[in-house]
């Protein structure tokens with residue numbers, strides 16, 4: 001049996017025991033197979049938009065003898081998944097814009113009994129803002145590391161309450177700055193904001209919005225969140 005990488009291990013830990021799972025963008029289907037082998041789920045749809053990754057997922061489902069629990073399904077987002085087939089929905093290893101788009105196209109996710117377990121590879125601030133703007137509550141965030149990079153796993157559920165937050169929240173989320181891995185993630189986020197801000201600055205653009213975000217983050221989390229290699233140009 002294989003072990004899950006840092007990202008998928010956190011996602012797996014957030015899936016409720018006995019849940020019906022949908023793993024959107026499953027590729028190799030490691031997550032549903034691992035959960036099935038560990039008797040953690042009742043059923044799973046392992047879905048992918050492309051035939052080739054889905055084939056590799058289907059091969060693993062067969063190889064590890066999980067076909068009674070895990071079904072591979074070709075689907076663009078959740079288009080081919082029925083609401084009653086999924087309690088917990090994982091979207092891992094995808095960009096935030098794509099995750100937002102998949103949520104947007106599945107209005108049945110607006111159900112407080114459903115759990116969204118989201119591991120964006122890029123621009124998590126876009127995803128956090130989308131969730132809050134659309135009545136999803138960010139219940140928790142868990143940091144994880146994979147391939148020398150830091151990520152967050154967002155656990156969200158529908159509350160129906162539209163929330164507005166400070167810019168710093170969209171960038172740093174619910175991560176605990178006292179936690180070592182979370183702080184590494186936060187430093188990386190700040191470094192990217194500086195990079196973007198400095199890019200705007202060299203082309204003569206208006207940096208005031210990002211300057212405000214940087215100031216807010218440093219005020220909230222302290223100056224040691226600054227990576228010395230990325231500061232104002």
Ligand SMILES: C[S@@+](CC[C@H](N)C(=O)[O-])C[C@H]1O[C@@H](n2cnc3c(N)ncnc32)[C@H](O)[C@@H]1O
Nearest residue numbers: 024025026027048049050053075076077092093
């Ligand atoms: C980088 S892989 C991530 C695999 C796995 N979830 C993980 O985190 O290790 C992204 C997968 O998402 C799939 N994908 C991209 N857009 C999708 C969509 N709209 N609906 C379903 N799957 C999609 C890709 O085909 C690819 O297999």
